[in-house]
Amino acid sequence: MYVLFEDSGKFKAEKIFADADSTMQVESASGKRSKIRKNNVFFEFAQPDPTTLLEQAEQLAAEFDVDFLWECAPKEEFSAIEFAEDYFGHTPSAVEKTALIFALHGAPAYFHRKGKGLYRPAPPEILEAALAAIEKKRLQAEQQDAWTQAMIAGELPEPIAAIANSLLSTPDKNTLEWKAFDAAVQHLGVSPEKLLLDLNAWSSPLALHRHRFFSNYFPRGIEFPEIELATEWGTELPVADIEAYSVDDEGTNEIDDALSIQSIGENQWRVGVHIATPGLAVQRDNELDQLARKRLSTLYTPGQKVPMLPEAVIRQFSLDQGLSRPAISLYVDIDLEKAEILQSQTRLERIVVKENLRQHKLDPLVTQEALDNPDSDIPYAHWIRPLWAVTQYLAKQRELVRGRPENNNRVEFLFDLDGAADDPDSLVRLIPRVRNAPIGLITAEMMILANNHWGGLLAQHDVPGIYRSQQNMRTRMSTHALPHDSIGVPQYAWSTSPLRRYVDLVNQWQILAAAEHGVSARLVAPFKPKEADLFGIVGAFEAQYTAWNDFQNTIERYWVLRWLQQQNIQQMSATVIKEDLVRFDSAPFVMRVPGLGELERGQQLMLDILSVNELDLTVEARLRELIQPPSTEDHPEA
Structure with a gap:
C-alpha cells in the first residue's frame, strides 16, 4: 500500500512500511525511510505506483477549469475527497483525487485552506x-x-x-x-x-563619483542658509605693532594664519604666530556652531572647495592683507645663541597682515642654496631669513627628541584644472612641490610650535582640549595631552586652522579661556573636563575627516587618470613602497602591480601603462624595466 501525504508544504507519495496509532513509517523509491504524522496523510491507495500517481495527477490537474471548480464547489467548508466524488460523478481513482487536491491547492485565491484536505471557497467579493x-x-x-x-x-x-x-x-x-x-x-x-x-x-564616472559622495553627505546641497553677522568683532582689542605675512597656496582665500618676527637682542628673536579667531562669533551651540559642527571640516578636491563655515564668517575673520582683524597670537622669545626658549605669551589682539604671499611664487626664489648664501638676494629677506634660522633651531630640537632627522623629500602635487570641477573634459595640470622646500618648512615648523605650546597651555591649566598623539606607531585623537613621537613634541593640539577644521575651532575656545583666566579657566571654558560632548566631537570628527579625505583621494585619483589620458602617457616611472605596491614618480598615485617579484623598498622601475579604469580608479600596468638600485625613504607623519 501507498500513501499520499504533505511534508513541509510539498505533496509526496511513498510506500507504507509500518503503521502505528498516530504515525506511519514510509519508504521512498530510493529506499529512504522516514516517520510521518497521520494528520498529514490525505489517503491510502494501492495503485498506481507513487511516481506514476504524481505524474498523472499533475497532468490532469492542469486540465481543470478553476472557475468551474469554484462554481461547482460547496459554498461552505468541504473535504477535497468528498468533493471529488461529486465532481467526477463516480468513485474517483487515486489519480483523480490527487489531481483535484493539486488543483484546489494551486488556486489559493479561489479556495482557502482550512486544514488537511479541507477547503472553503472564497466569497465572490x-x-x-x-x-x-x-x-x-x-x-x-x-x-x-x-x-x-x-x-x-x-x-x-x-x-x-x-x-x-x-x-x-x-x-x-x-x-x-x-x-x-x-x-x-x-x-x-x-x-x-x-x-x-x-x-x-x-554622463561620466566623475559625475557618478561626485553624486555618490554628495548625495550621502550633502543631500540638501552645499549652500548655507542666510545668516546675519555683526559688522565688526573685537574692535576694542589693541592693535599689535608687528609686520606679519601669510603664506598659502594659490587660490586659498581662508587665511587662517600669519607669521611675524622681531629682533629683541643679539641673536634673539620674538616669533609671532597669529591665528584668525572665528571663535569670537562661532560660540558653542549657537547657530554658526551648529552649521560648523555638521560639516566639521572644509572639503578640498581639485577645482572645488566646500567650506566648513559660511562665506560671511570667513570674510569677517580671514587674515586678508591690509585689513585689521582680530587674532589670537602666540609670541615666543628665542635665544639662538644659547639655543633656548626664553618665554612665551598668548594674546588676543588685532593685527594687520601686510601681504598674503603665495608659496608657489616664493619656492623658486627662496631655495636652500639662496638661504645659505647671505649675499643672495631673496624677496622678503628681512622676514624670511630670521624665520629660517628659528625654523632650523626648532627642527633640530625636535630631531633630538625623535632620535633621527626628518626626511621629507617626497614630492607632493597640486591639481590645477582648466575648467569646472564637475566637467570631465577639464584639462588638468599636476604641479609638483617638494615637501622640504624652505618656505613650506618655515610654515610647518611655526604651526608645530603653536600647536605644541597651546596644547601645553591647556594641559597646564587643566583645560580639556582635543589632541593628536602618536605613540608606538599608533596615531589617535584624544582629550588629554600625550606625546607625538614622530613630530617630537610632548603634546600636539590642532589649533591653527579654525576657519577650516572644527577641532581647531573647539581648541580655540579653550585656548582663549586659558589665556584670559589662567588657573580658573577650567571653570569658565566652554568644555569642562571629562565632558561627554567633547568625546562625541572627537569621534564624529575622525569619522567625517576620514570620509572627506577618502573622497579627496577618490577625485584626485580620477584626475590623475584623466591626466594620463590627456598627456597620452604610455610609460611611467615608479618607486616600490613594499612588495607589489608602487607610487608613481610624476603623479600622486599608488597602485599594485602584480608579478613584480621580490623588490626592495625604494627600488625605481619603469612601467608600461596598459589601460585605465575611471570607474574603478585603477590602472593596469606591467613592469618594463628596473631603473636603479633602491634608496632609503623615511615617511614620518606631518
Whole structure:
C-alpha cells in the first residue's frame, strides 16, 4: 500500500512500511525511510505506483477549469475527497483525487485552506479583489521583465532614468524599477555603477563619483542658509605693532594664519604666530556652531572647495592683507645663541597682515642654496631669513627628541584644472612641490610650535582640549595631552586652522579661556573636563575627516587618470613602497602591480601603462624595466 501525504508544504507519495496509532513509517523509491504524522496523510491507495500517481495527477490537474471548480464547489467548508466524488460523478481513482487536491491547492485565491484536505471557497467579493491583485501582479511582472530586457539590450527605460540618481544612494528596493535594475545587474554580471554608465544614465564616472559622495553627505546641497553677522568683532582689542605675512597656496582665500618676527637682542628673536579667531562669533551651540559642527571640516578636491563655515564668517575673520582683524597670537622669545626658549605669551589682539604671499611664487626664489648664501638676494629677506634660522633651531630640537632627522623629500602635487570641477573634459595640470622646500618648512615648523605650546597651555591649566598623539606607531585623537613621537613634541593640539577644521575651532575656545583666566579657566571654558560632548566631537570628527579625505583621494585619483589620458602617457616611472605596491614618480598615485617579484623598498622601475579604469580608479600596468638600485625613504607623519 501507498500513501499520499504533505511534508513541509510539498505533496509526496511513498510506500507504507509500518503503521502505528498516530504515525506511519514510509519508504521512498530510493529506499529512504522516514516517520510521518497521520494528520498529514490525505489517503491510502494501492495503485498506481507513487511516481506514476504524481505524474498523472499533475497532468490532469492542469486540465481543470478553476472557475468551474469554484462554481461547482460547496459554498461552505468541504473535504477535497468528498468533493471529488461529486465532481467526477463516480468513485474517483487515486489519480483523480490527487489531481483535484493539486488543483484546489494551486488556486489559493479561489479556495482557502482550512486544514488537511479541507477547503472553503472564497466569497465572490474577496475572489474578485484577489483576482484583480493577481492580474496587477502579472502585469507588473511583465513590465519589470520588459525593463530588465531593455537594459540587458543596452536601452535605458525612461522610468529607470528618472530615478537613476537614487539607485546608488537611496534605492527603494520594493519598487519595480529597482527590481528590474537589479535583475539586469545580476544577469550581466556587472556592478550597478558600470551598468548605469553603460546605459548613459550618468554622463561620466566623475559625475557618478561626485553624486555618490554628495548625495550621502550633502543631500540638501552645499549652500548655507542666510545668516546675519555683526559688522565688526573685537574692535576694542589693541592693535599689535608687528609686520606679519601669510603664506598659502594659490587660490586659498581662508587665511587662517600669519607669521611675524622681531629682533629683541643679539641673536634673539620674538616669533609671532597669529591665528584668525572665528571663535569670537562661532560660540558653542549657537547657530554658526551648529552649521560648523555638521560639516566639521572644509572639503578640498581639485577645482572645488566646500567650506566648513559660511562665506560671511570667513570674510569677517580671514587674515586678508591690509585689513585689521582680530587674532589670537602666540609670541615666543628665542635665544639662538644659547639655543633656548626664553618665554612665551598668548594674546588676543588685532593685527594687520601686510601681504598674503603665495608659496608657489616664493619656492623658486627662496631655495636652500639662496638661504645659505647671505649675499643672495631673496624677496622678503628681512622676514624670511630670521624665520629660517628659528625654523632650523626648532627642527633640530625636535630631531633630538625623535632620535633621527626628518626626511621629507617626497614630492607632493597640486591639481590645477582648466575648467569646472564637475566637467570631465577639464584639462588638468599636476604641479609638483617638494615637501622640504624652505618656505613650506618655515610654515610647518611655526604651526608645530603653536600647536605644541597651546596644547601645553591647556594641559597646564587643566583645560580639556582635543589632541593628536602618536605613540608606538599608533596615531589617535584624544582629550588629554600625550606625546607625538614622530613630530617630537610632548603634546600636539590642532589649533591653527579654525576657519577650516572644527577641532581647531573647539581648541580655540579653550585656548582663549586659558589665556584670559589662567588657573580658573577650567571653570569658565566652554568644555569642562571629562565632558561627554567633547568625546562625541572627537569621534564624529575622525569619522567625517576620514570620509572627506577618502573622497579627496577618490577625485584626485580620477584626475590623475584623466591626466594620463590627456598627456597620452604610455610609460611611467615608479618607486616600490613594499612588495607589489608602487607610487608613481610624476603623479600622486599608488597602485599594485602584480608579478613584480621580490623588490626592495625604494627600488625605481619603469612601467608600461596598459589601460585605465575611471570607474574603478585603477590602472593596469606591467613592469618594463628596473631603473636603479633602491634608496632609503623615511615617511614620518606631518
